[in-house]
Amino acid sequence: MSPRSSFDKALAELQQDILRMASLVEQAIYDSVQSLVKLDVAGAAQVIMGDEMIDELYLEIEDKCVKLIATQQPIARDLRVAITGIKILLSLERMADHAVDIARATMCLSGQPLTVKPLEYIPQMARLAQQMVKDGLDAYVHGDVEKAREMCALDDEVDFLFAKTFRELINIMMENSKVVMQSTYLLYVSRYLERIADHATNIGEAVIYLVTGERRELN
Amino acid sequence: MNWKLPHGITWRPVASYFFMVIIFFALLQLVAAQKLNLTGALAVALLLSVVLAWLLYRRVVAPLSEINETAREMARGRLDRELHLYSRDEIGQLANSVNEMARQLRRTINQITEEKDRARAILNSMADGVIALDRQGQVLLVNPVVEEIFNIKQEDCQGKNILGVIRNFDLELLLERALKTQQPLTREIKIIAPEPRIFRLHATPLEEADREKGGVVVLLRDVTERKKLDDMRSEFVANVSHELRTPLTSIRGFLETLLDGALDDRETARHFLEIMSAETERLTRLIDDLLDLSKIEERRVVHRWQPVDMIDVISRVLSMFRPQAREKNITLLSRLPSGLPVVQGDPDMLAQVLINLVDNALKYTPGGGQVTVSAAAADGRLEVSVADTGVGIPAESLPRIFERFYRVDKARSRELGGIGIGLAIVKHIIRAHGGKIQVESTPGRGSVFSFTLPAGEGAATLM
Numbered sequence: 001m002s003p004r005s006s007f008d009k010a011l012a013e014l015q016q017d018i019l020r021m022a023s024l025v026e027q028a029i030y031d032s033v034q035s036l037v038k039l040d041v042a043g044a045a046q047v048i049m050g051d052e053m054i055d056e057l058y059l060e061i062e063d064k065c066v067k068l069i070a071t072q073q074p075i076a077r078d079l080r081v082a083i084t085g086i087k088i089l090l091s092l093e094r095m096a097d098h099a100v101d102i103a104r105a106t107m108c109l110s111g112q113p114l115t116v117k118p119l120e121y122i123p124q125m126a127r128l129a130q131q132m133v134k135d136g137l138d139a140y141v142h143g144d145v146e147k148a149r150e151m152c153a154l155d156d157e158v159d160f161l162f163a164k165t166f167r168e169l170i171n172i173m174m175e176n177s178k179v180v181m182q183s184t185y186l187l188y189v190s191r192y193l194e195r196i197a198d199h200a201t202n203i204g205e206a207v208i209y210l211v212t213g214e215r216r217e218l219n
Numbered sequence: 220m221n222w223k224l225p226h227g228i229t230w231r232p233v234a235s236y237f238f239m240v241i242i243f244f245a246l247l248q249l250v251a252a253q254k255l256n257l258t259g260a261l262a263v264a265l266l267l268s269v270v271l272a273w274l275l276y277r278r279v280v281a282p283l284s285e286i287n288e289t290a291r292e293m294a295r296g297r298l299d300r301e302l303h304l305y306s307r308d309e310i311g312q313l314a315n316s317v318n319e320m321a322r323q324l325r326r327t328i329n330q331i332t333e334e335k336d337r338a339r340a341i342l343n344s345m346a347d348g349v350i351a352l353d354r355q356g357q358v359l360l361v362n363p364v365v366e367e368i369f370n371i372k373q374e375d376c377q378g379k380n381i382l383g384v385i386r387n388f389d390l391e392l393l394l395e396r397a398l399k400t401q402q403p404l405t406r407e408i409k410i411i412a413p414e415p416r417i418f419r420l421h422a423t424p425l426e427e428a429d430r431e432k433g434g435v436v437v438l439l440r441d442v443t444e445r446k447k448l449d450d451m452r453s454e455f456v457a458n459v460s461h462e463l464r465t466p467l468t469s470i471r472g473f474l475e476t477l478l479d480g481a482l483d484d485r486e487t488a489r490h491f492l493e494i495m496s497a498e499t500e501r502l503t504r505l506i507d508d509l510l511d512l513s514k515i516e517e518r519r520v521v522h523r524w525q526p527v528d529m530i531d532v533i534s535r536v537l538s539m540f541r542p543q544a545r546e547k548n549i550t551l552l553s554r555l556p557s558g559l560p561v562v563q564g565d566p567d568m569l570a571q572v573l574i575n576l577v578d579n580a581l582k583y584t585p586g587g588g589q590v591t592v593s594a595a596a597a598d599g600r601l602e603v604s605v606a607d608t609g610v611g612i613p614a615e616s617l618p619r620i621f622e623r624f625y626r627v628d629k630a631r632s633r634e635l636g637g638i639g640i641g642l643a644i645v646k647h648i649i650r651a652h653g654g655k656i657q658v659e660s661t662p663g664r665g666s667v668f669s670f671t672l673p674a675g676e677g678a679a680t681l682m
Binding site: 015016022023024027030130137142 | 375379380382383386387388391411413415
């Protein structure tokens with residue numbers, strides 16, 4: 001096998017590894033949000049335990065990436081593939097951690113009945129954030145710069161919802177000091193979702209950089 | 220003249236070369252005898268060359284370039300082209316062979332296309348999703364079911380790794396295993412697309428002598444609905460057992476207390492017996508409801524099929540509930556325009572529908588509220604709705620409230636004496652009448668249940 005084709009094979013494998021990890025992260029985000037909506041402690045525990053595997057995968061793929069750069073010394077687009085690989089991995093790992101954070105919040109919230117009811121924005125934010133993660137990864141799979149750019153609008157929407165949730169929860173806390181605990185956890189959750197959306201835009205930025213070589217802020 | 224020299228040399232080239240040599244010698248002779256000077260000889264030679272070249276062009280070059288042109292077109296796929304060269308020389312034979320080749324190719328291609336179309340049609344008409352992967356785990360094809368479930372396009376996924384098409388960890392793991400072990404496997408997996416769906420996955424390795432060529436074919440059967448039904452069934456059994464046991468436990472408890480001596484105290488005994496009687500009644504009612512439901516579910520019941528004036532039914536039901544509404548301080552209103560069409564059905568069953576709906580509305584509306592029953596005609600259908608200003612139904616419960624034994628809040632509904640079966644009966648009666656029921660609700664504001672029935676004399680003959 002010529003060095004070039006073995007290198008191409010390594011790059012294809014790298015993308016596959018990243019997508020494998022991405023599938024786990026997407027699942028973790030989905031499960032954590034579901035565990036919150038249903039206040040399902042068992043589901044939350046599963047998300048928290050599953051993170052170990054994601055972390056392991058992360059280190060393993062990152063090592064592969066580093067080895068690839070060290071041994072093949074890629075240039076131009078090949079180098080960008082390796083570098084964006086590391087960037088996307090990092091974003092994915094952070095998102096998985098936020099999923100764990102949401103699952104932890106679920107565990108804290110599960111003891112008592114939910115008296116605070118502004119939960120309508122949170123599922124909406126969760127839906128948007130999940131859509132963004134999916135869009136970012138789809139853009140990565142297809143090298144679709146247009147799709148990556150379109151994520152901007154979704155991120156704005158998430159930020160807007162976050163601001164709204166924030167105000168509403170603050171109001172609720174000021175009115176009723178008994179629900180401060182609950183409201184704070186919910187506030188955290190909305191913050192985590194907002195961060196997940198931000199990391200999704202990072203993936204979009206990485207895709208744009210990968211395809212065009214230009215850097216662009218999406219959020 | 221059909222005789223041939225060996226090696227396919229025919230008389231034509233021999234004759235033409237012979238002719239040329241003769242002319243050459245004749246010209247040499249003429250020049251030698253000084254009958255013709257050099258210029259004249261050259262002129263004659265030129266003239267003859269032009270004639271020969273023209274002949275060559277007509278007989279050889281033009282047909283050859285036509286054949287060439289046609290062959291090129293055929294290569295581009297236009298196999299319906301035919302050459303019309305009927306000369307009996309080599310060129311004519313060549314043209315014939317080309318035509319024959321095109322015909323042969325056309326036949327073979329038609330055959331292959333037909334087979335391919337048939338395979339594609341079978342693949343397309345399958346109710347299960349099909350994904351074929353090659354040895355490297357790259358997608359060869361997906362059928363329309365897969366395209367629809369995962370919202371992808373065949374063109375976009377060809378040659379991609381499965382993870383680039385359906386991002387699911389377990390799916391990739393299973394396919395990898397099937398490719399590696401070359402053993403068929405069957406599993407149930409959950410894929411979020413984008414709602415979670417449960418699939419029964421069946422992966423079969425493709426047997427191929429050439430190890431490079433093999434691959435794996437994956438069948439995905441969506442079993443989400445069946446799983447849901449299974450869950451509902453077990454929930455139903457659990458619910459029924461629970462509902463039957465609750466009054467029974469209570470009856471047994473009081474019975475034991477009576478046997479243990481309470482029987483001697485007339486006053487207590489009487490009180491206990493009253494409770495037991497009420498519980499027995501509850502048990503009877505539960506079993507009656509269950510029987511009703513199962514009869515309606517089996518669609519055997521609409522005995523008395525007749526024209527029904529819904530206004531009449533509604534007024535009857537409302538007058539039944541008036542005292543109860545007054546007691547709870549709820550305003551019971553009706554909005555019934557005149558001239559509504561007549562519907563076909565069983566008046567008692569339709570009354571049962573209204574009874575269940577109005578009863579629910581009164582139960583879940585706090586004092587001072589309002590329950591409104593209205594009817595209207597809407598293109599060939601009669602629409603009846605029961606609106607309340609009660610507690611409402613949370614959005615996540617809305618899709619489930621017509622299920623048997625589903626209750627939004629178990630504790631509260633038991634307190635109110637419900638067993639979670641009323642709306643299931645309503646749904647089945649409406650369905651048996653060829654109608655539809657729907658519900659809208661805002662928690663804290665109230666709910667609106669509305670159903671439509673086909674109107675007119677000829678409406679809905681039974682099933």
